[in-house]
Amino acid sequence: MTPRLNAKIAVTSLIVVAIAFAATVGLVRWVLSREYRAPERSDQAQVTPRTQALADEAAAKAKADREKPYQEETYRKFPMVGSRVAVWVLAQLHLLFAAFVLAVPLFALIIEFIGWLNRDERYDELAHEFTKLLSVSFSLTATFGAFLLFMLVLLYPKFMNYLMHVFSPTFAPYVGLFFFEAFFLYTYYYGWGKFSQVTHLLLGLGLNVVGTAIMLIANSWLTFMTTPAGVSESGAVISTWAAVHNYTWMPINIHRIIANVAFGGSVAAAYAAFKFLNAKTDEERAHYDWMGYIGNFVAICAFLPLPFAGYWLASEIYAYSQTLGLTMMGGAFSWLFIIQAVLIGNLFLGANYYLWLGMGRVQASERFQGYIKFLLILIALCFAVWATPRSIIATVSETRAMGGGAHPQLGYFGVMSAKNTAVNLLILTTYVSFLLYRRSGRTPTVSWAKLGNALQFAIAFLAGATVLFLGIYGYFVEAKVRIGLSVPQVSSVLFAMIAITAIDVLMYRNAKSLGEVNWGRIHPVSQYVLIFLAVTFTWLMGLMGYVRSGLRQHWHVYGVMRDTSVDAFTPTLGFATRVVSVTVLLFFLLIGFVFWLASLSDHKPGHAKEHA
Amino acid sequence: MRVPVGLRILLLIVGATSFYTLVGQLVPQKEVQPPKETELKKEMTADELTKAGKDIMEGKGLCTTCHTFGKSGALRFPDLAGIGARAATRRPGHSDVQYLAESIYDPNVFIVPGFNPGMPVINKPPIGLSDQEILAVIAYLQSQGGKVTVTLQSKVWPLEAVAADAQAKD
Numbered sequence: 001m002t003p004r005l006n007a008k009i010a011v012t013s014l015i016v017v018a019i020a021f022a023a024t025v026g027l028v029r030w031v032l033s034r035e036y037r038a039p040e041r042s043d044q045a046q047v048t049p050r051t052q053a054l055a056d057e058a059a060a061k062a063k064a065d066r067e068k069p070y071q072e073e074t075y076r077k078f079p080m081v082g083s084r085v086a087v088w089v090l091a092q093l094h095l096l097f098a099a100f101v102l103a104v105p106l107f108a109l110i111i112e113f114i115g116w117l118n119r120d121e122r123y124d125e126l127a128h129e130f131t132k133l134l135s136v137s138f139s140l141t142a143t144f145g146a147f148l149l150f151m152l153v154l155l156y157p158k159f160m161n162y163l164m165h166v167f168s169p170t171f172a173p174y175v176g177l178f179f180f181e182a183f184f185l186y187t188y189y190y191g192w193g194k195f196s197q198v199t200h201l202l203l204g205l206g207l208n209v210v211g212t213a214i215m216l217i218a219n220s221w222l223t224f225m226t227t228p229a230g231v232s233e234s235g236a237v238i239s240t241w242a243a244v245h246n247y248t249w250m251p252i253n254i255h256r257i258i259a260n261v262a263f264g265g266s267v268a269a270a271y272a273a274f275k276f277l278n279a280k281t282d283e284e285r286a287h288y289d290w291m292g293y294i295g296n297f298v299a300i301c302a303f304l305p306l307p308f309a310g311y312w313l314a315s316e317i318y319a320y321s322q323t324l325g326l327t328m329m330g331g332a333f334s335w336l337f338i339i340q341a342v343l344i345g346n347l348f349l350g351a352n353y354y355l356w357l358g359m360g361r362v363q364a365s366e367r368f369q370g371y372i373k374f375l376l377i378l379i380a381l382c383f384a385v386w387a388t389p390r391s392i393i394a395t396v397s398e399t400r401a402m403g404g405g406a407h408p409q410l411g412y413f414g415v416m417s418a419k420n421t422a423v424n425l426l427i428l429t430t431y432v433s434f435l436l437y438r439r440s441g442r443t444p445t446v447s448w449a450k451l452g453n454a455l456q457f458a459i460a461f462l463a464g465a466t467v468l469f470l471g472i473y474g475y476f477v478e479a480k481v482r483i484g485l486s487v488p489q490v491s492s493v494l495f496a497m498i499a500i501t502a503i504d505v506l507m508y509r510n511a512k513s514l515g516e517v518n519w520g521r522i523h524p525v526s527q528y529v530l531i532f533l534a535v536t537f538t539w540l541m542g543l544m545g546y547v548r549s550g551l552r553q554h555w556h557v558y559g560v561m562r563d564t565s566v567d568a569f570t571p572t573l574g575f576a577t578r579v580v581s582v583t584v585l586l587f588f589l590l591i592g593f594v595f596w597l598a599s600l601s602d603h604k605p606g607h608a609k610e611h612a
Numbered sequence: 613m614r615v616p617v618g619l620r621i622l623l624l625i626v627g628a629t630s631f632y633t634l635v636g637q638l639v640p641q642k643e644v645q646p647p648k649e650t651e652l653k654k655e656m657t658a659d660e661l662t663k664a665g666k667d668i669m670e671g672k673g674l675c676t677t678c679h680t681f682g683k684s685g686a687l688r689f690p691d692l693a694g695i696g697a698r699a700a701t702r703r704p705g706h707s708d709v710q711y712l713a714e715s716i717y718d719p720n721v722f723i724v725p726g727f728n729p730g731m732p733v734i735n736k737p738p739i740g741l742s743d744q745e746i747l748a749v750i751a752y753l754q755s756q757g758g759k760v761t762v763t764l765q766s767k768v769w770p771l772e773a774v775a776a777d778a779q780a781k782d
Contacts, residue, residue: 233736277617322730323739326677326688335639342635389639478726528624535628554646559738563646570644577636581629588625 074158075565083155084567085579090151092542092583093590094144096263099256099541100591101141102211103264104130105188106257107298109204116197126291130268131189132598138185140590142178156565159556166231167221169240174217180210212257219252220244226552227320228560235560247320251313252548258309262302263537269295270534271595273527276520286520292530293358293519299533300351304430304497307344307423308490317551324551324558329416332570333547338389339577341419343540345383348426350533352379355437357526363515365440378429385422390414412475420486421471424493428464431497435504442511452507456500463496538587542580550576647672652744658751658760665752668745673734675749681756689731690724696758708758712750713768716741743769 078086108127115123153160164171184207191200223246230242237243272292279285318325327333356372359365388410412418435456444452467489474482552558554568562568615623650667653660669675675692682693699708703722706714714721719731734741734749741749746769747762754760767774 274621277621318730321732321738322689323674323677323732327674330677332642332644338639339632339635343632483728528620531621531624532628535625536632539629539632553644555738559736568646572641572643573639574637574641577633580636581633584629585626 072158072161076155076157078151078155082567083565087148087151087155088546088579089583089586090144090148092545092580093587094141094148095545096538096541096583096587097137097141097144097590098215099260100264100267101134101137101185102215102257103260103262104134104137104268105185105204105207105211106261107265107268109201109208111294112204113201116201122290126294128192129291130295131192132601133268133271133594134185135189136594136597137591138182140594156556159561162235162557162561163221163224166224166237166240166243170217170220170244174214177210177214177217181207181214184210215256215260216249216253217244219256220246220249222549223248223252225557226324226548227317228557231560235557247316248313251309251316255306255309255313258302258306259541262299262306263541265295265297265299265302266530266534266537267295267591269293269299269530271295271598273530274595275599276527277524282520286518289361289520289522292527296351296354296530296533299537300430300434303347303351304427305494307427308494311486311490321558327553328547328551332553333551335389336543336547336573336576338387339573340540340543341383341386343536343543344423345387345426346536347533347540348379348430349383350529350536352376352430352433354526354529354533355433357523357529358437359440361518361520361522362437362440363518365437365515368436368440371436375429375433379426382422382426382429385413385418386426388413388418415475417471417474417482417485420474420489421467424467424489425464428460428467428493428496431500432460435500438504439508441513441515441517442508443514444507444511446507446509449507452503456503459496459499459503463492466492535584535588538584539580542583543577546576546580647674650745650748652748652764654764656764658755658763661748661751661762661764662755662760663752665748665750665755668741668749669752672739672745673741673749674739678730688727690727692753692756694757696754696756699753699758708754709750709762709766709768710771710774712753713746714771716746716749717769 075083077083108130111123111130112127115121115127184203188200188203188207191203195203220243224243227247228243229246230239230244231237269292272288272295276285276288276292279288314325314328317328329337352375356369359369390411446452470485470489474485477485550570552563553570554563555561556563648671650664650671652664656664678689680687680689680691680693683691695712696708699711700706702711702724703714711722715731716734719733720729723729732739735743735746744764747764747766750762750768751760754762762768767777
């Protein structure tokens, strides 16, 4: 066919289609105009039963719309993942960034202060580099915070209404403090080198004070949800201060400050590791090795007392409600603490391994390396005890053979006496690792060095023996006594750490150097260990955040406001760990972005010195 | 082939996260639903009431979170096996029903020697059992070595009011 013929056919087709369409429309209109009308109503214009029904329907709808009563929504649904998961992920991301933003200024200030005291610009440079990560993180914290608030108001309006009823006096100070935090943060960061050092340190102090105050206010809201106080049985406010100062408020405050520092230190160390692994020169490697070491040191120093703060928090939960305490440790969440044991065991292993690898950069550290295998054995044993569950997943025949859910021998390691003993010995062992690292490359010159060593050994041994003895003794006494034994266990370890450190500081004053610390000369695996520690810390925060919040089970506010949503059930641990993992991956994706942005403003180490 | 540092870090993060997720899948998986209401009919036999009491204790009452049945050794809370027989002897001047009712409505009045106080008031939130549900629980506890005497029509609390009622009837 020719193109001309094709065009003709097309035009003709169009005309035929148009005529057919017009004919159809005409036919429909004709049929409608012939609609049946009742003879007695035929004089009433065009009213038919159908048009009347349509009109009535429209009028009824308009009337119903006008009279529709206002009803407050209790819940709204979030598509796909549901409201709970949406809020969960957002809250966790907000919390992780907030923890980072609160922690970094704390140790940056301490490092800057040390630099100022010792007139050492390296510390000042290091503190500045830590704070470089802050400004973008601060924006992300605020963004996630606002997002979380909108989602809570949108998805849980009734619950939010209640929280506003109880805590409305705290909102204005919260927002005000937020402005102050922005002021201090940006003047602290951008004012580096522009103010006198004392003024700059005071700005840093202001940033920390305001940041901590913000956290304290937010903590009152969330702790109230688990251990409400200051309200009547029906939930009416009696005292806002009592609602703020509820059972778990102060334990959470302390626990969070310490945990934030541990987490912030580990993430800052991961940043240093990232920079170390991408370093092009020995100078850069030396700088970032040192930065990673300091970050990790901060993390581990905060991590060691963390179990004690956790113990206080748990005891306050028990004091508020034994049911709540038992739900946490013996009920739905008991297996969560086995997962926690795996995480904490890995943190101890990783932290010790990093210290042992770090000995490689110190000359004349070989004399201590023989002890590492013993420390490793002790850590592995404690790890195994801590991760042993009380009851074991078994078939019916296996359970019969064991004579119950608990293994006849291993079951002994599943109870609190064993767990407390294991964690205290882990802390003590890690402390010994750090002590060995600290001594590498140095030898004391004081006349009483032998006595000092003997005294330190005796204290460490006695503390370990006390912990072990009380752990075993706990099996033979009633619950009332056993619960109290953890206090002397903890106290003996704390005493040992403080006493040994005091002796060590005095003993190694004016110590003789046996060799230099070659910063940068460390096996690259150590840097991956630092990143692994940061991931583990983050995951641990996600998991413990879940138990703290999930503990309420089917309550928004425990015993006061019940959760009647479709998400009122407590999910399986498998589901919870998947959500935690998604959050952790999202966090690292975003913190990677922060690292990348921080790298854009990079300058060579020593830059500050050159321009000072 | 040398794997780029960025990729190695990514693999480490994903690997560590996956490992912890796997650990989370290996532990027992239990979804805990909000407690269900146990149906209590006006006319129930002692056996039906006992059965309902057992359901309430294991469910809404959360009793078995702390208490055990037939366990010995270093326990945190009293074991309840045989409580039906023991209840009448615990507190001088208290019948088994009075002792059990007091333990539930006002649990800190009497603490079993060797144990710490810690039992919540069961008819208040967060547990908040109704009077009828508590009667069913008492029936179940009585059945542990004793005789079930309560019904859903019994009045057991407050003790003074019950005693006054009994006196008035006499």
